[in-house]
Amino acid sequence: MSARPVRGGGLTARDLAHGVLVAVHEGRRLDRELDAALARAGARDRGLLAELVRGTLQWQARYDHLISRFSRRPGQPEAPLAAVLRLGLHQLCGLDGVPAHAALNETAELCRRRVGARAVGYVNGLLQNVRRDVLGEEPPQGRAAREALLRPWFDDLKPGSAAWQAAWHSHPRWLVDRWRARHGAAACEALCAWNNEPVPVTLHVRRPHDVAQAREALAASGCVAAPHARVDRALVVGDGGDRASLAALLAAQPALIVQDATVQEATTWLAADAVAAAGADSRLVDLCAAPGGKTALLAGWWPGALLAADSARERVRLLDDTLKRIEAPAVGVVLADGTRPPLPDDAFDVVLLDGPCSGTGVLRHHPEGRWRLRAPHVTRSAERLGELAARAAGLLKPGGCLLYATCSLEPEEDEAVVAALLAGRADLEPWPDQEGRWQRLWLPHEAQGDGFFAARLKRR
Numbered sequence: 190m191s192a193r194p195v196r197g198g199g200l201t202a203r204d205l206a207h208g209v210l211v212a213v214h215e216g217r218r219l220d221r222e223l224d225a226a227l228a229r230a231g232a233r234d235r236g237l238l239a240e241l242v243r244g245t246l247q248w249q250a251r252y253d254h255l256i257s258r259f260s261r262r263p264g265q266p267e268a269p270l271a272a273v274l275r276l277g278l279h280q281l282c283g284l285d286g287v288p289a290h291a292a293l294n295e296t297a298e299l300c301r302r303r304v305g306a307r308a309v310g311y312v313n314g315l316l317q318n319v320r321r322d323v324l325g326e327e328p329p330q331g332r333a334a335r336e337a338l339l340r341p342w343f344d345d346l347k348p349g350s351a352a353w354q355a356a357w358h359s360h361p362r363w364l365v366d367r368w369r370a371r372h373g374a375a376a377c378e379a380l381c382a383w384n385n386e387p388v389p390v391t392l393h394v395r396r397p398h399d400v401a402q403a404r405e406a407l408a409a410s411g412c413v414a415a416p417h418a419r420v421d422r423a424l425v426v427g428d429g430g431d432r433a434s435l436a437a438l439l440a441a442q443p444a445l446i447v448q449d450a451t452v453q454e455a456t457t458w459l460a461a462d463a464v465a466a467a468g469a470d471s472r473l474v475d476l477c478a479a480p481g482g483k484t485a486l487l488a489g490w491w492p493g494a495l496l497a498a499d500s501a502r503e504r505v506r507l508l509d510d511t512l513k514r515i516e517a518p519a520v521g522v523v524l525a526d527g528t529r530p531p532l533p534d535d536a537f538d539v540v541l542l543d544g545p546c547s548g549t550g551v552l553r554h555h556p557e558g559r560w561r562l563r564a565p566h567v568t569r570s571a572e573r574l575g576e577l578a579a580r581a582a583g584l585l586k587p588g589g590c591l592l593y594a595t596c597s598l599e600p601e602e603d604e605a606v607v608a609a610l611l612a613g614r615a616d617l618e619p620w621p622d623q624e625g626r627w628q629r630l631w632l633p634h635e636a637q638g639d640g641f642f643a644a645r646l647k648r649r
Contacts, residue, residue, distance in 0.1 A: 202230055203276060203299045206241035210272040213246070219557045245272075245279045246556035247385060250359040251339075252278040258342060259318050262311065270308055273300045277316045282323075282339060285330050289320050354378055358385060363564050364549070371600070376632070383634035384553040390426040390435060391417070391638075393453050393482075395515060396489040398444035400424070407445075412438055420450040420457075443515045446485045449551075451631045451638035452596075456483050458629065459592040459643050460490070462622065463539045467492050473539040476527045476581055479504030481511030483543055488517040493538070498523040498530055527577045534583050539590045542581045544574045546597035550633060550640020571601035578610045582617060582648070590620060591646040596639060603630065603642040610646070620647035 200208075205226040212222045223242055230238045245252070252275045256266070266274060277296035280287045293316055300312045320328065324338055346353040351369055355362040358381035368377040392414065394403045400422055407414045407424070417423035424445075439445055467473075471493035478484045478497035487495060497512070497520055499505050505524045512520050525531055527542070547567045552559050574595065582591055593610075595602050607628060611617055619627035628644035 200229065201295070201299075202234055202238040202241060203295055204302065205230055205238055206245070206276060207269075207272050207299060207303050209242045210245060210276070211268055213557050214268045214272070219246070219555070240284065241276060241279065243556050244283050245275045246560070248279060248283055248359045249275060249560060250356050250361075251343075252282070254343060254346075254356040255282075255319060255323075255339075256315065258345075259315050259322075261314075270300075270304050270312075273304055273308075273312055274315065277312065278319065281316065281320060281328055282335055283332075289324070289327050293317065293320070349374060349378075354381055358382055360384070360552075360559055361562065364559065364562070367564075368598070372632070376634075379634040380632060383637075384559075386553065388553055390447060391450050391453075392424045392426065392445045393448040393486060394422045394424065395444050395446065395485060396422075398489070403442070403444050406442060407438070410438060410441065417450050420453050422457075423448075423450040423453050425450075440514065446482055446511070446515065448482045448486065449639040451633075451636045451641050452482065453486065454636075454638075455594060455629070455631060455641045455643045456486055458622070459541070459594060459645060460487065460539070462620075462645075463590045463592070464490055464492070467538060469493055471538040472496070472536065473541065474498060474530075474532065474537050474584065475541045475543075476530065476577065476584075477542060477544050478508055478522075480507040483541065484508065484520060485511055485515050485517065487541075488512070488515065488520055494521070495519070496521040496523060496532075498525040498527065498532075500524070500526045528573075528580050530580065530584070532584055535586050537584045537586060537589055539592065540581045540584050541592045541594070542577055543594040543596075544577050544602075546570050546574060546595040546602045547599055548596050549598045550596040550631075550642075553633070554639075567597075567599050567601055570597070571599075571606060574602055574606045575609055578606055579613065582610060582614055582646075585648040587616075587648055589648050591617070591648070592643070593646065594641065594643045596641055598630070598632065598640045598642070603644075604628065607644045607646070616649045617646050618649060620645040 209222045209226050213219050223239065227235045227238060255278055256274055273296060277292060280292035281289060293313065296316060297309050297313045300309050323342055329335055343353055343357050346356055351362065351365050354377060355365045360381045365377060365381065368380060394400045404414055404424055413427040414424040415427065417425055469492055473491050473493065474496040475484045476498055479499040484497040497508055499508055502524060505522060509522055547562055547570050548555065548558055578593060585591060593607060597603060621627040631641040633640040
């Protein structure tokens with residue numbers, strides 16, 4: 190990856206990256222800030238900018254441990270200085286193609302511009318020590334080679350301990366403790382490691398479109414896509430390119446949506462029996478539908494009326510855009526709070542509730558999410574999900590099905606919500622599939638995709 194300075198309105202790629210990192214620390218949205226920075230960067234070097242931001246966030250705890258080992262100052266640096274140090278360490282420890290002298294010189298100049306000249310000596314000294322003591326004169330190429338040199342510097346945390354897993358795999362300690370308690374230390378380590386793997390672009394070929402024809406159409410447009418090993422309507426893109434290229438590809442291919450293979454598998458498992466039993470007069474509502482992936486999957490599959498709702502205007506616009514692109518005008522769209530939807534009780538054959546949650550199953554997509562999340566967020570999310578689930582159950586007609594899902598791995602948002610719903614409504618019961626399963630948890634490292642929870646209930 191090129192280390193050439195990128196100019197955007199007088200700012201280098203490192204300046205732009207630093208601005209995004211500080212903005213995210215202050216609570217602003219990563220996607221919005223990064224998109225704005227990418228628009229200011231040179232087109233040829235936007236990949237470097239994106240990697241500087243996302244990689245620095247992804248490995249933040251690993252770099253903070255190195256800072257604590259090599260810093261001669263007490264305490265944690267303030268956000269602007271911490272961002273400079275993490276960016277410098279990511280260039281030394283996380284990137285191929287950035288010479289050590291370039292990483293050091295550019296980080297020192299970045300510090301001079303963004304923090305002040307007085308901090309330059311501290312930053313340069315810390316990075317020089319990491320290079321000399323950890324990586325050698327010129328850091329090796331390849332993640333595995335660099336990690337072999339880095340790993341001994343984390344031995345003070347006792348390899349395999351919760352503290353070691355949190356620092357080495359760069360996850361919040363409270364979340365590591367939680368996952369170790371529920372899944373065990375080995376599964377927690379595999380899960381954390383998986384969250385740091387690259388995320389391929391995975392597509393879903395919507396029914397009734399043919400998967401082989403869709404793959405041929407992609408190949409004709411220069412996009413190589415391979416069938417997924419487990420999910421029959423999923424295609425994995427070899428090189429996803431940038432977001433603009435992907436958007437252009439999708440604009441020309443209404444048969445395709447971007448959707449993780451686990452989500453495809455879970456949605457199909459949830460809905461298959463309901464679709465098989467549905468007629469042309471059956472009604473389904475997707476209660477928290479935006480940005481529209483599951484609605485789009487169902488649009489070519491569900492034989493009856495399909496309604497999609499969400500509570501925010503911006504999200505409803507995303508939902509509308511998705512449905513227009515896939516040419517599904519028959520789907521109704523409603524702006525509605527799922528806890529108080531303007532919909533009649535006892536009216537729907539199927540209610541799909543993929544509720545807003547902590548998102549701990551999809552942290553590999555959101556490197557900033559792991560640092561924003563706190564334990565109280567899980568509790569508040571579980572309360573909200575309980576309200577949504579109770580209202581969703583009220584929309585079911587007798588014999589109707591409630592399909593409940595989250596992208597959370599946390600039991601408060603998953604099994605506990607379902608258990609409370611069953612305890613509170615005597616007319617609801619589990620609805621098992623042919624193998625006797627009625628609720629399932631996909632752990633990301635086992636599914637080799639996103640983490641997901643799903644449950645099937647039926648009103649008597």
